[in-house]
Each structure stands twice: as structure tokens, then as C-alpha cells.
Amino acid sequence: MNTFRTAVVRTPGGPDSIEIIDVPVAEPGPGEVRVKVAAAAVNPVDLAVAGGFFHSMGFIDQPDHTGLGWDFAGTVVAVGPGVDLAVGTRVAGLVGGFDRDFGTYAEQLVVPASDVAVVPDGLDLVVASTVPLNGLTAAQIVDLLGDAPTDGNRLLVTGAAGAVGGYVVSLAQDRGWRVTGLARAEDEEFVRSLGADFTAHAEPGWDAVADGATLQEQGLALVGDGGIFVGVRPGGEPPNQRGITVTAVDVRPDGVQLGGLLDRTASGELPARVHKVVPLDQVADVHRAVAKGGIRGRYVLKP
Numbered sequence: 001m002n003t004f005r006t007a008v009v010r011t012p013g014g015p016d017s018i019e020i021i022d023v024p025v026a027e028p029g030p031g032e033v034r035v036k037v038a039a040a041a042v043n044p045v046d047l048a049v050a051g052g053f054f055h056s057m058g059f060i061d062q063p064d065h066t067g068l069g070w071d072f073a074g075t076v077v078a079v080g081p082g083v084d085l086a087v088g089t090r091v092a093g094l095v096g097g098f099d100r101d102f103g104t105y106a107e108q109l110v111v112p113a114s115d116v117a118v119v120p121d122g123l124d125l126v127v128a129s130t131v132p133l134n135g136l137t138a139a140q141i142v143d144l145l146g147d148a149p150t151d152g153n154r155l156l157v158t159g160a161a162g163a164v165g166g167y168v169v170s171l172a173q174d175r176g177w178r179v180t181g182l183a184r185a186e187d188e189e190f191v192r193s194l195g196a197d198f199t200a201h202a203e204p205g206w207d208a209v210a211d212g213a214t215l216q217e218q219g220l221a222l223v224g225d226g227g228i229f230v231g232v233r234p235g236g237e238p239p240n241q242r243g244i245t246v247t248a249v250d251v252r253p254d255g256v257q258l259g260g261l262l263d264r265t266a267s268g269e270l271p272a273r274v275h276k277v278v279p280l281d282q283v284a285d286v287h288r289a290v291a292k293g294g295i296r297g298r299y300v301l302k303p
């Protein structure tokens, strides 16, 4: 049988529970493509899946195994009916949702063609693989924030040196927000390089807070009366208070929106940070390293 390798957890229990198994190659159905994965980024959510957090929340109920990994870049190797992407096209994409037996930590992947975007010439597939999850999350956070009510309204982005936060800092400025990044003192240069002001200790009173550091109640406390809070834990939003509009992003694949983000990454407008490229076999070690925190840029797995 034709098979490919993929990393999964059967009984989630952290890095030691990650297994690499062989699964059958599937052919793309109508509207789908099969991608040979060249690179898959490792994100905080993957550690939570491998650790069983989302199983314990009831978000994942897989009978056999759960797939790991949300974003990827690679090359189209087969197309289903109704798809106008050619075999050989370089693409990147996001696989959304928690409850699935497949993920992007894999040699191959079948996904809807509408969920992928063409990687521009000159943008490396390793770099491209770090864009979909966090770029789309940030763009969709900025969609929830909307345009600054008046030009120069003040937005605080927590975790501004992180993947989501760094993109929000960049993208929110296009919508008229005057952005300040809250990050560790050692991240000041990076945050300022994105065109934002910087703080390591924010005082309350912001028109809006985008909570990339997942500060939750502490982040909400920084919003002024009647302001806006956008979190990253859908379903786990802190209770609203003081007339604040409280929402949380729940990222979804969007090939068109992703195409714009990849173009802006290729042109250097958006930050692209790869920490290290590692073979898929070493995925458990990568999860252990990411769990320690403090890493800037993404680990990228090469199947």
C-alpha cells in the first residue's frame, strides 16, 4: 500500500506521547489538493494538543489518533475535480479545527484548494510555513478590532514579540490604530522595528487591547471604559465589564487572506522569523524546547 509518515498522539501525554506512524495516501476529492509538505511550523497550540488540554476540554474525540500541526508549506502533487491549481505549484495553508486524525506534521496532506494560497516566487517554503496560523489569526484579530474609531486611537498589543502579536502590531497600523507593543524588555528593538511604540509595563486606559500574550483578565483590566478587548481564547473570554466589547478570535482558513499575507511577507513588510529547521523525527525534542518558552521565531519541521 502507498503510505506516508505523520506525527500523531494516541493517548496525549506531552512530547513522550508523540509517535510517527505510516498512514495510507488519500486521493484529493472535488475541490481538494494533495500537497507534499516541505515545512510545518511548530506552534504553542500543538503542545496543548499533544498534552491533552483540548481532549480534556472535550474539543477532541478521536477513536484512534489525533493529528498534530496547523500550518504548512509545500508543493501540489495531485488535484481533485474542479481545482485550477497546477501540479507543482508551491502553496501554503492552514488546517483548522482541533478534532482531526491528520495534521501538518506529515509528509503529505489533502486539503481544500480554497484553504491554500500560492507562495510567491522568492519566498522560501520554510519561511512561508510560519505565516498561515499566526498571520491569519492576527489578520482576523484586526478584523474584529476594525478601523480605529478616530485616527490615532491607542491599541495595546500584548505579547508583541510573539508570532500572533508581532503580526497584529504590523497589521493594525494599516487600520488607523496607534500601536504600542507590550513585550519583554529584551524585545524592545524588535517591537520598535515594526513601527510601534514599546512598553514592558503597561498602565490601564487603552482604547483597545489585542491579547497575544493570553493575559486574559489582566489584559482586560488594561482596557479603558467602553473600549475593545480581543482575546485568543474563544469560549474562554474574560467576562465583560465597564462597557468593554469583549471578543476572541477563532482562526479559520482563508486562502485569499493568506495570499495577501504571503505577498507582504515576501516583500519584507511583515516579519518572518524562523528559529530553527529540524527533521520531523525530532518533533518530541522540539516540543520540549518550545515548552521552556522564550523562543523567538518558529521551529519548523521538515518531513
Ligand SMILES: NC(=O)c1ccc[n+]([C@@H]2O[C@H](COP(=O)([O-])OP(=O)(O)OC[C@H]3O[C@@H](n4cnc5c(N)ncnc54)[C@H](OP(=O)(O)O)[C@@H]3O)[C@@H](O)[C@H]2O)c1
Pocket (backbone or CB within 6 Å): 043, 044, 045, 133, 134, 137, 158, 159, 160, 161, 162, 163, 164, 165, 182, 183, 184, 212, 213, 214, 231, 232, 233, 234, 248, 249, 250, 251, 293, 294, 295
Ligand atoms: N484562538 C485562535 O484562533 C488562536 C490562533 C493562534 C494562536 N492562538 C493563541 O495565541 C497565543 C499566542 O500565540 P503565539 O504563537 O503568538 O505565541 P508566542 O509566539 O509564544 O508569543 C507569545 C508572546 O507573549 C510573550 N509574553 C507572555 N507573557 C507576557 C507578559 N506578561 N508580558 C509580555 N510578554 C509576554 C511571550 O514571551 P516569553 O516567550 O518570553 O514568555 C511571547 O513573546 C497562544 O496562546 C496561542 O495558542 C490562538
